Amino acid sequence: MKGRIGASSIVLIIKLLYLIHYYLRDGYLSWMEYLGLPIILLVAWWCGKQYDIAKFYSEKDTLTGIYNRRFVEAFVSSMFTKQNHKNFTILLLDVNDFKMINDLFGHKVGDQYLKAIAHQLEKSIRDKDLVARWGGDEFLIISQGVKRKECLAEMMEEIHKNLISVSPNELEISVSIGAAFYPNEGKSFDDLLKLADKNMYSIKSLKKQRNYTKHQTAY
Incomplete structure (x- = not known):
């Protein structure tokens, strides 16, 4: 929307200055000048719309509508x-057994599920936090100003609670979350990502072991 408003405003100001100049010089304006104003504004609005579309796809994930990896990398670089x-x-989230959803219900349902997850993640974070689709079934959250692990635990609990409502049919799906703190646990974004990824897969492996043990016990 910014591109459309910006382009239209600039063109309108230039056109009005142009009309004022010729009115002061000649004392009148031809009907062509009046007709040209709405036409040129429509062209400016269309050009601005193309800019907004290009900007959206450069920053947002086309499936879920949340930020994409490219935007996160630029955002962190500016930070x-x-x-x-x-x-x-940073919180790195991976959907447990997501392949099972695609296999049982199809990729279309899987895509709908990813959209629902993105929506629930947006509901789980604060206004100043950032959530993005990192790739595939992985999501990333950047939470500024979170120092105490208690606050982080509350956020994780809120995320898990909100995600329960999006499980398709009767299949219980959860996420594994790995966290890393700046600057205590890493001085660069890459270091933080590696640690968060390591922590996330440690939790995922632990959950798989628990599920396997539970399955064996059932027999």
Whole structure:
């Protein structure tokens, strides 16, 4: 929307200055000048719309509508260029057994599920936090100003609670979440990602072991 409003505003101002100039010089304006104003505004609005579309697809994930990996990398890069950037935490989330959803219900249902997850994640975070689709069935959250692990635990609990409502049919699906704190656990974004990824897969492996043990016990 910014592109459409910006382009239309600039063109309108230039056109009005142009009309004022010729009115002061000649004392009148031809009907062609009046007719040209709405036409040129429509062209400017269309051009601005193309800019907005291009900007959306450069920053947002086309399936879920949340931010994409490219935007996150640019956002983090701008954070690190600031001398006094705040402490922050990254959460890396992976959907457990997501392949099972695609296999049992099809990829269309899987896509709908990813959209629902993205929506629930947006509901689970604060206004100043950022959520993005990192790739496939992985999501990433950047939470600025979170220092205490208690606060992080509350956020994770909220995420798990909200995601329960999007499980398709009677299949119980959950997420594994790995966290990393800046600057205590990493000085660069890559270091934080590696640690969050390691923590996430440790939790995922633990859940698989528990499910396997439960399955064996049932027999």
